[in-house]
Amino acid sequence: MHTLESLLGALIEVSVPAFAIASMLSMGLRTPLRAFRDQMRDRRTVLAVLGANFVVVPAVGTLLVWLLNGLLPHHTGEGFVIALCAAGAPFVLQLGAMARIPYGETAGPMAVLLLGSIVFMPLVVPFLLQDVDVHGWAVAQLLLGTMLSPMVAGIVLGAVFPRRADQLARTAGSVAAVSAVLMFLSGFGANSALVLDLLLSPVLLVAAGLVAMAFLVGRFSGDLAGSTLTVPDGPAILTSQRNIAAALLVARTGTGPEDDGSIVLAILLLSAVGFVMLVPYALASGLVRRRRAGEATSLGVLLGVVGPKAD
Template structure:
């Protein structure tokens, strides 16, 4: 049993950076530079999305966690806070495809949020979690090396070999998907007792509430956004799916135990369970209104061209 737990622990140590690198490489390969330029020019959208993700969600979520901290298992609240500070999840691109949101309306804001996370997390996480030792500079180096650099590499590769960029992106996306599955299996598998205790505790309800608050904050930011966003609930999906890769990378730099990692995985899993049905239902409605066929492959975003 100890050997199995050791192997699972080693697996999550490997799968987390692989997931981060592969997902960001895939994102860079699929995102043209014009998506960034168009998004950055729309200052109203940039500020509304940044405000929801780096002001409202971390502040309100942290306040709720501090109030309810006595009801949460050891270091679960710290894991939730790290996740709330991490924005710009690559999986948002897939959720956007499910919900029939134009690709540029998810890729552009997601890239902006990723850059914001690289600046925000090294400064805020060590300040908020003073009882957990987190090296801000180590966080910055890790995010730059495993998230920003692969994204830039993907953009450069797509510009140099545009005809092969989609093929490269599919390979990187497949690697990211496999590593994500291994990441959840190893993270939960090496902490089975803790996972069960969290699921049977108020922590699961807190996680549901945090995702719901993030969704509402994102929906309001969509109403306040500029003309580059045509689908109002796009920022809601973008905000409520936190960046699990960045959160886990940051957790690895701290002195906490497996409780923080499991809490981050739990919050991400709850967000996944809540958002995927919403995205699929929204996609069905939008495709029917547009007179499109809503096949399973189309709904899952694996069939059909990207929409820009």
């Protein structure tokens, strides 16, 4: 049993960066550089998205975690706080495709949030969690190497090989999907002794509440955004799906040997709850938008894996 848990622990060390690299490469291949330029010029949208993700959600979420800390077992609260500080999730791109949101409206703000997370997390997490020793430069290097660099490489490859960009993006997306499955299976498996304890506690309800709170904050920021955002609930999806890869990188570089794995498990649980809540919403809203536009509604189209990209 100990050997199996050790193997699963090693697997998560590989699957997390693989998920981040493949997701960001796929995003870069699908998104032209002009989409980023147009988004960066819309200062109103940039400020609204940054404020929602790096001010309101971490502040309100951390306050709620502190108030409910007595109900949360082990170090689950610390894991939630780390996840709330991590923005710019690569999976938002797939959720946006499901919801029929143009790639530029998810990829542009997500790139801003990714850069913000690289600066924000090493500076803020240590103040919120005194027990978590975050090595700022090490975390920044990991985020730059596993998320920002693949995104830039994808943009360059897409510009140099435009005819092959879509196929390469689909291949990278498939690798990201497999890596995500392995990431969750290995994460839960390596901490199997804690899973039952958490399921019997209010942890899932707290996680659902945090996701709902982030969604409402993001939806409000969408109303405050500028003209480059044509779908107002795009920022809601962007804000409520936290960056699990960045959160796990911070957690695994900041926790010591005394940690029992509950911080990592809490991050995975929050992401899983967000997935369960957001995927049905994205599918339903995407179905409505496609029917209104008179578009096809096959399974592949609804899942965002078939059809032309939207700039």
